[in-house]
Amino acid sequence: MTNTTLNATANHLHPFSDNQQLKEKGVRVITKADGIYIYDDAGNKIIDGMAGLWCVNIGYGRKELADIARDQMNELAYYNTFFKTSHPAVINLSAKLASIAPAGFNHVFYTGSGSESVDSMIRMVRHYWDSVGKPSKKTLIGRWNGYHGSTIGGVSMGGMKGMHKQGGFPIEGIVHIEQPWFYGLHEEGETAEQFGIRAANWLEEKILEIGADNVAAFVGEPIQGAGGVIIPPSTYWPRIQEICQKYDILLVADEVICGFGRTGEWFGHETFGFQPDIFTTAKGLSSGYLPIGAVFVGDKVVEGILKGGDFNHGFTYAGHPVAAAVALKNVEILDDEGIIKNVHDKTGPYMQAKWREMLSQFKYVDDVRGVGLIQGFTLVKNKATREMFPNEGETGTMLRDIFFSNNLIMRACGDHIVASPPLTITKEEIDLMLATAEKCLQEFETAMDSKLGA
Numbered sequence: 001m002t003n004t005t006l007n008a009t010a011n012h013l014h015p016f017s018d019n020q021q022l023k024e025k026g027v028r029v030i031t032k033a034d035g036i037y038i039y040d041d042a043g044n045k046i047i048d049g050m051a052g053l054w055c056v057n058i059g060y061g062r063k064e065l066a067d068i069a070r071d072q073m074n075e076l077a078y079y080n081t082f083f084k085t086s087h088p089a090v091i092n093l094s095a096k097l098a099s100i101a102p103a104g105f106n107h108v109f110y111t112g113s114g115s116e117s118v119d120s121m122i123r124m125v126r127h128y129w130d131s132v133g134k135p136s137k138k139t140l141i142g143r144w145n146g147y148h149g150s151t152i153g154g155v156s157m158g159g160m161k162g163m164h165k166q167g168g169f170p171i172e173g174i175v176h177i178e179q180p181w182f183y184g185l186h187e188e189g190e191t192a193e194q195f196g197i198r199a200a201n202w203l204e205e206k207i208l209e210i211g212a213d214n215v216a217a218f219v220g221e222p223i224q225g226a227g228g229v230i231i232p233p234s235t236y237w238p239r240i241q242e243i244c245q246k247y248d249i250l251l252v253a254d255e256v257i258c259g260f261g262r263t264g265e266w267f268g269h270e271t272f273g274f275q276p277d278i279f280t281t282a283k284g285l286s287s288g289y290l291p292i293g294a295v296f297v298g299d300k301v302v303e304g305i306l307k308g309g310d311f312n313h314g315f316t317y318a319g320h321p322v323a324a325a326v327a328l329k330n331v332e333i334l335d336d337e338g339i340i341k342n343v344h345d346k347t348g349p350y351m352q353a354k355w356r357e358m359l360s361q362f363k364y365v366d367d368v369r370g371v372g373l374i375q376g377f378t379l380v381k382n383k384a385t386r387e388m389f390p391n392e393g394e395t396g397t398m399l400r401d402i403f404f405s406n407n408l409i410m411r412a413c414g415d416h417i418v419a420s421p422p423l424t425i426t427k428e429e430i431d432l433m434l435a436t437a438e439k440c441l442q443e444f445e446t447a448m449d450s451k452l453g454a
Contacts, residue, residue: 015150028404033060036422036429038409046407047433049419054225054257054374055283058333059424065289065326072325081110081319090319093328097294100266100335102275107302110319111293114256114282115149118219120295121280122153123313125217125250128301131308137216137249138173141206145179147226148219148254157219160227175210177202179224180232183367183378183386196233200240207247217250217277218243222268225257228416229376231369237274250301253279256293257374260284261334261423264344264372271371277301287330292323339423347423348372351430358434362441364448373425376418381452389415399444406443408436 008027013019029041036059038046051057072089079087090110098106109124111117122140129137142148144159155163156170159179164170178185180199182192190198207215218240224230244251253276258268261284265271269279278301282293297305305311317323334340352370359368359377366386367378379395381387389395396412403410410419421433448454 035059035061036425036433044407046409047421047429047436049403049408049410049421049433049437051420051422052288053283054262054420055288057260057262057284057423058287058330058339059422062287062289062333064333065287065329068325068329069290069322072322076321078321080316082314087319087321089321089324089328093319093324093331096328096331097296100331101296102267102270104275104299105279105296106299107297109295109297110315110324111282111295112291112315112317112320112323113149113293114254114280115151115154116315117256117280117282117293117295118148118157118254119151119153120313121219121252121278122157124278124295124297124301124305124311125252127308127311127313128250128304129216131306132304134213136213139210139215140174141203141210141215141218142174142176143179143220143224144176145181145227145230146176146219146221146224146254148221149256175206177206179227179230180236181230182233192233193235196235197239199232200236200243203240204243204247207243207249212247212249215247215249217252219252219254221254221256222258222272223263223371223374225374225418225420226413228378228413229369229374229418230416231371232272234272237269237272241274250277252276255279255296256282257420260287260331261340261343262372262374262420264340264348266340284334285330286323286327289330290320290323290326291317292320292327334423343372343423347425347427347430350427351375351421351425354430354434358438359441362445364445365441373423374418374420376413376416379415379417395448398447399440402440402444402447403437406436406440408433408440410437 008029009023014022030038031041032039036048038048076087081090094108097108109120111120126138129135142157142159146159148154148157156174159176182195186195203218241251253269255267259281263271269276277298279296285294286292351373355370355375356368359365364379365377366380366383369376379389381389393414396415396417399417400412410417
């Protein structure tokens with residue numbers, strides 16, 4: 001280990017980590033990045049198959065964004081958007097976002113992260129119903145295994161039971177239904193389309209249990225990202241929207257991962273053919289170059305909250321001028337360079353075809369899935385019976401570590417393995433990434449055969 005690696009945990013408590021284990025084993029220190037590659041302090045060149053944390057959509061090393069940040073800092077390094085003030089950077093970004101958003105979304109509310117966007121959405125949803133004279137509509141419905149961030153509101157809205165245990169979550173007024181995971185939850189003989197309708201109807205059952213007059217919103221990711229890239233059947237989201245409209249409930253899409261091109265459209269709900277009332281974003285909004293999030297608010301909701309007077313919520317750094325300027329340039333790059341269209345037409349279909357072809361040879365791999373440049377698969381003990389490995393997460397972590405040791409970043413979400421490379425990845429780079437993954441899976445399969453006595 002280098003001195004830098006040894007010192008990395010001396011003063012820093014790392015998120016989502018066993019910090020005692022990090023102190024004993026050290027961490028990998030990343031020193032620079034370019035394109036789809038990151039480099040550590042030992043000189044290793046690493047394929048970043050996760051685009052950071054699902055966020056570096058335009059790839060690393062775009063100096064235009066550094067130049068924009070410098071210029072904005074020299075002009076106006078900071079001012080808030082409270083107390084009847086604004087500034088050009090946030091005005092220009094807002095106009096651009098309204099121009100790329102689907103029809104009916106002409107307003108955004110700024111935050112500093114995806115978690116803050118979700119917290120803001122919760123506040124806004126409840127304020128909306130108060131403002132239109134229906135104050136009893138306070139309960140929000142999420143999904144088990146969904147992920148909506150790590151703040152108090154976000155962790156409650158999400159359905160990660162391990163996170164709920166640390167702090168006594170969820171908070172009051174947030175409940176959950178089962179996730180739409182066809183592979184793990186369908187009944188014998190049930191088609192994906194039939195399962196999609198049945199899974200969506202779990203929402204209706206929960207609404208009737210609580211009472212429609214008490215339900216404010218249903219909240220879901222178009223694709224469950226940190227839950228393992230769970231992609232619902234085509235029938236799921238249209239039926240969800242139908243149920244929300246039937247019971248006068250707001251439909252909220254959490255686009256923090258899917259937004260800004262990940263699925264081959266600007267936003268994931270466009271890929272899956274539904275129209276939310278509100279959607280939350282962050283990550284790809286600036287490609288991770290600076291912290292910023294935005295809640296896109298539909299015109300119906302805006303009209304409602306305007307009746308309610310002050311919305312007593314906001315953040316010191318909401319619409320920060322430097323972050324806003326960088327986000328604007330990032331969105332312009334995605335737009336002007338046709339990056340999202342390229343994902344839709346070329347690299348997305350190429351990745352998905354090659355992904356399925358490469359993974360088909362491995363006996364412990366099943367439920368291979370993906371859309372655009374987000375993909376996943378599940379590690380199973382027996383493909384014929386869909387038997388999962390015991391001690392969920394142990395096998396996934398084993399494979400993740402094999403990837404890491406071969407200088408490829410892919411992520412284990414329990415025993416789901418997921419990937420989400422920068423949207424700028426080329427076909428040649430996809431081939432290299434998948435060739436490396438194939439080598440890692442061969443190593444994994446040999447180790448598992450030995451472990452299981454196969």
